[in-house]
Structure formats: structure tokens, C-alpha cells
Amino acid sequence: xxxxxxxxxxxxxxxxxxxxxxxxxxxxxxxxxxxxxxxxxxxxxxxxxxxxxxxxxxxxxxxxxxxxxxxxxxxxxxxxxxxxxxxxxxxxxxxxxxxxxxxxxxxxxxxxxxxxxxxxxxxxxxxxxxxxxxxxxxxxxxxxxxxxxxxxxxxxxxxxxxxxxxxxxxxxxxxxxxxxxxxxxxxxxxxxxxxxxxxxxxxxxxxxxxxxxxxxxxxxxxxxxxxxxxxxxxxxxxxxxxxxxxxxxxxxxxxxxxxxxxxxxxxxxxxxxxxxxxxxxxxxxxxxxxxxxxxxxxxxxxxxxxxxxxxxxxxxxxxxxxxxxxxxxxxxxxxxxxxxxxxxxxxxxxxxxxxxxxxxxxxxxxxxxxxxxxxxx
Ligand code: CUA
Numbered sequence: 087x088x089x090x091x092x093x094x095x096x097x098x099x100x101x102x103x104x105x106x107x108x109x110x111x112x113x114x115x116x117x118x119x120x121x122x123x124x125x126x127x128x129x130x131x132x133x134x135x136x137x138x139x140x141x142x143x144x145x146x147x148x149x150x151x152x153x154x155x156x157x158x159x160x161x162x163x164x165x166x167x168x169x170x171x172x173x174x175x176x177x178x179x180x181x182x183x184x185x186x187x188x189x190x191x192x193x194x195x196x197x198x199x200x201x202x203x204x205x206x207x208x209x210x211x212x213x214x215x216x217x218x219x220x221x222x223x224x225x226x227x228x229x230x231x232x233x234x235x236x237x238x239x240x241x242x243x244x245x246x247x248x249x250x251x252x253x254x255x256x257x258x259x260x261x262x263x264x265x266x267x268x269x270x271x272x273x274x275x276x277x278x279x280x281x282x283x284x285x286x287x288x289x290x291x292x293x294x295x296x297x298x299x300x301x302x303x304x305x306x307x308x309x310x311x312x313x314x315x316x317x318x319x320x321x322x323x324x325x326x327x328x329x330x331x332x333x334x335x336x337x338x339x340x341x342x343x344x345x346x347x348x349x350x351x352x353x354x355x356x357x358x359x360x361x362x363x364x365x366x367x368x369x370x371x372x373x374x375x376x377x378x379x380x381x382x383x384x385x386x387x388x389x390x391x392x393x394x395x396x397x398x399x400x401x402x403x404x405x406x407x408x409x410x411x412x413x414x415x416x417x418x419x420x421x422x423x424x425x426x427x428x429x430x431x432x433x434x435x436x437x438x439x440x441x442x443x444x445x446x447x448x449x450x451x452x453x454x455x456x457x458x459x460x461x462x463x
Contacts, residue, residue: 090147097140104133112282115303115328117264120189121284131182193285196298200266203257206237207269207276207289210318210377212309213237214257218248218343223268231272233365233442236372238272239344247345250338253371255324260334264300277312280326286312301328317432318377318387366449373436375446381453388429395454400427414447 204215224246231238279286311322378387421433
């Protein structure tokens with residue numbers, strides 16, 4: 087009897103919770119209202135089965151409860167009952183899956199005039215690329231990836247030269263225009279997800295996954311990674327800014343093209359990488375250091391680089407060490423050799439040439455000196 091009552095309370099409580107819960111989806115900001123409809127159908131079908139099955143159990147527990155002198159009859163087979171159960175389950179599962187298949191077919195078939203947006207995931211940051219005036223994205227390959235070419239674009243491909251390479255983790259999109267998203271990963275499984283767009287998809291290393299959406303609300307939307315991809319996973323955030331076409335075009339004009347970033351990488355005076363710390367800053371982004379180390383003193387998986395150089399670091403075993411060039415280089419070369427107090431020992435070994443190590447160290451150093459403003463800008 088107690089079991090029947092408990093089940094009844096769970097059923098009524100669940101339905102009430104569903105009706106009064108404050109935890110609903112964020113307001114929709116894309117064309118994918120169908121995703122919300124699918125969610126409603128799933129909740130409806132599974133909710134109905136949940137209520138009916140549990141109420142049936144409540145009824146049988148009460149109706150056939152133990153009474154003195156009564157004996158249970160054993161009826162292992164009932165063709166009629168089986169036909170009913172198979173029929174109802176089939177209808178339920180078709181209702182769950184069929185509409186979703188139709189929506190998915192739409193989801194991966196973008197309109198012909200869609201703007202292309204490439205998203206590249208890497209532990210633990212997002213990068214973006216948009217086509218230039220030609221409207222085409224150039225080819226890419228893992229073997230081209232370097233500190234100055236973090237997207238791995240083919241330097242010999244003419245179609246890639248005018249491509250817009252977005253520096254940083256924020257991309258802008260025009261309001262009301264369909265966007266075809268093409269996604270690559272440099273390392274492990276990631277998943278680009280902007281909840282208000284209701285759009286997400288896994289990003290599998292070695293292949294390009296794709297979906298499309300049309301932003302329908304202006305604003306700045308936070309993007310997250312929706313696949314557990316390592317210790318920095320919760321830090322793998324980005325932003326999508328949706329704005330009117332004119333503002334978008336103005337923003338687009340300020341972004342460097344692939345050709346410009348390549349020229350800058352040669353370190354010509356006056357370009358963005360004309361100093362060792364600036365090169366180090368670019369490396370810190372391309373190698374993913376920034377996912378765990380802040381430069382503004384904020385908390386991270388690893389120590390912030392603000393004021394790190396020259397500081398005395400305390401190890402787990404109680405010993406101390408002065409953070410100088412030698413310390414930084416030794417630590418980056420072999421991150422597992424020492425354990426800094428207050429931080430998990432999770433830093434991966436990163437492939438760096440001696441020159442790259444010099445640049446990275448110079449950048450870390452610059453975050454503790456007066457030149458900090460100049461470099462970060
Ligand atoms: Cu990338 Cu989680």
C-alpha cells in the first residue's frame with residue numbers, strides 16, 4: 087500500500103513540477119522553432135507513458151493486494167495483451183522518432199544562398215573563419231597548422247587568401263541571413279552549441295560536420311562546448327554577436343584576411359607580430375594555453391600569467407621556486423615534473439620549438455611588466 091501511495095505522489099509531483107518549473111529553455115533566437123516542438127513532443131509522449139504506466143502499477147498494487155485465503159492465478163501468455171502492447175509501443179516510438187527525422191533532414195540541408203561560417207574547435211577554444219569577397223572558403227589541412235596559421239589553411243590555395251580569419255573567440259553574424267556552419271576539430275570531440283539558436287552538432291576530428299540556422303534576434307549569445315573534451319572543457323566558451331547587415335559589414339572590414347595574417351607572421355615592422363611577446367601571445371592562443379591561463383589575474387585551471395614572472399611559487403611538497411626564464415622553460419617542457427600548490431597537475435606537454443618557447447616565455451614575462459598594455463592590445 088505504501089508503495090502505491092509513494093508512486094502516486096511521484097506521478098502527481100512530477101506533473102506539477104513540469105507545470106510550475108522556472109527552468110524553461112532560453113528565448114528562441116533562430117529559425118529552429120521545430121527543435122522546441124520536438125522537445126514538446128518528446129516530453130508529451132514520454133510524459134504520457136510515465137503517467138499511464140505508473141498509475142496502472144498503482145492500481146494493480148491496490149486492486150490485487152494481499153488478502154487472506156486468496157491465491158494468485160498464473161497466466162504467462164496472453165496473445166491479445168501482447169498485440170495491444172506491441173501496437174501502443176510502436177505508435178509511441180514512431181511519434182517520438184519520425185518528426186525528428188524530418189526536422190534533421192531540414193537541419194543539414196542549408197538554403198543555397200547561406201553565408202558560410204567555419205568553426206574550428208581545439209582544446210579549449212573556438213576559432214572562426216568567414217569567406218571573403220569571393221564567397222569561397224579555401225582548403226585546409228592539419229599539416230598546415232602552425233602558430234601563425236592556427237586554422238591550418240592551405241597557403242597555396244588562391245580561394246583561401248581573402249578568407250576572413252577571426253582573431254579571438256567572438257564572431258559576428260548578420261541578422262536574418264541563413265548561415266551554413268562547417269565545423270572541424272584539431273584534436274578531440276567537441277560540440278558547438280548556442281542554446282538560444284537551438285542548434286548544435288558534434289565536431290569529429292578528421293571530418294567536417296555541418297548544419298545551418300538563421301539568427302532571428304539581435305544580441306550577443308554565448309556559445310559553449312557540449313562534449314566533455316578534457317579538463318578545460320567548461321572554459322571552452324565563445325560568443326556569437328548577431329547584428330544588422332551594415333554593422334556586420336563594418337565589423338567584417340576590420341577583420342584580417344588570411345593573406346594579411348600570413349604577411350604579419352613574417353614579423354615585418356609595424357605588423358601585429360613584430361615582437362617576441364606578440365609572437366608569444368599568438369602562440370598562447372594557437373596552442374590553447376589561454377584556455378587555462380588568464381592574463382588579467384582572473385582564476386583559471388592553471389595560474390594566471392598576470393604578475394607570474396618574478397613571483398615565488400609554492401609547490402605541493404612545501405618547497406618554493408622563483409619564477410624566472412629557466413623555471414618557465416623547464417616547466418613548459420616538462421609540466422609533470424613539479425606540482426604547484428593549489429593547482430591540479432593536468433597541464434599537457436606541448437610541442438614547441440626553442441624559438442617558440444622563447445616567444446612564449448617572453449609573452450608570459452610581459453604580463454608582469456610595464457609593457458603589458460601594449461602587448462595585450
Ligand atoms: Cu570542447 Cu568540451
